[in-house]
Amino acid sequence: MEDQTAPVVPAMIPQTLHIIPQFDIRQILTGSTEGKLILGSLDEDVIIPSQRKCLVRILVSHLMEKFGESPTSETKMALAAALIHGFPSLKDESDTSSGFGYWFTPGRNHRPATGFLEERLRNLRKRMRKPARSRSTQQTPPQSSEAGTRRTFIPECTISEERAIQCKEWLKHNLQPLNQVEQYMQDTAVYRAKSLREHGWDIQGIRQEFPHLFTPGMIAQDFQILHREAAPKLFETWLPLFKDKILHLARREGKLISSLDGLTPDCLGELALSQLPTLLPPTVYRVGRKVFRYTIEESKLAFIDHKPVSPSAYLKGNVILLIT
Incomplete structure (x- = not known):
């Protein structure tokens, strides 16, 4: 009698599909004045420490805007790989495996991830999660915790605070050239949003601090920068x-x-x-x-x-x- 036992079919093991994003570093940098200056230095294979810090700020700001405050390791690796692929002078020569160890190294064997991008992300998360209510409760009526979690997220500024203040002071005293006014307004959009939230000026105060905000098209430009998906x-x-x-x-x-x-x-x-x-x-x-x-x-x-x-x-x- 022949054996009629049915063949054993191996169980299907579910697999997780990771979609790895593509990053255009050059396009990201051309979105701000500081980024354009860094781009010029990178094209000449020369970058100073202050520009490297600004580069990290710009890239991490873009990363958080697109993927939130906790992007996956695959996403961070893709950003670091795109960076050294576009600009080989930034390659980590000591890292023979990937070449971007300086910028991002994933965690392994119970050790945390490291690198310029990871450290910047970690510092921003700590800053965002610090309880700020102890300072505000003495000045404003208490709010429920639910109301506090619904505040609009403001991305990280892509230029230094010192540079933002310089642009702000220039805008206070200049009306021309228009292309420079528009560029400075674009560069200071995040700084301006944080200042408005922090100080709570009335209209007169806003006009004194940011007179060009009421120029046609400027509010729409700020909204485009702060809320790109909804713009x-x-x-x-x-x-x-x-x-x-x-x-x-x-x-x-x-x-x-x-x-x-x-x-x-x-x-x-x-x-x-x-x-x-x-x-x-x-x-x-x-x-x-x-x-x-x-x-x-x-x-x-x-x-x-x-x-x-x-x-x-x-x-x-x-x-x-x-x-x-």
């Missing part, structure tokens, strides 16, 4: 997608009683924007054991800062509405 939606989605829904909700809730006939799409968009404070739940904060809730009027005043203007200023188009 295409800045002008594209508000009017066609959200305006009608907000106005319909405001009408249904009894917040909007005026007629909308004859209003242009832009006017309807501004009207929908002004209705948000009346529809969203007011913020609750605590001082000691007492709980306070902002009124609708307080929310509206905080949402859009209205500044009185003269008729001549109005005719010149100098009316400013700033969402705070």
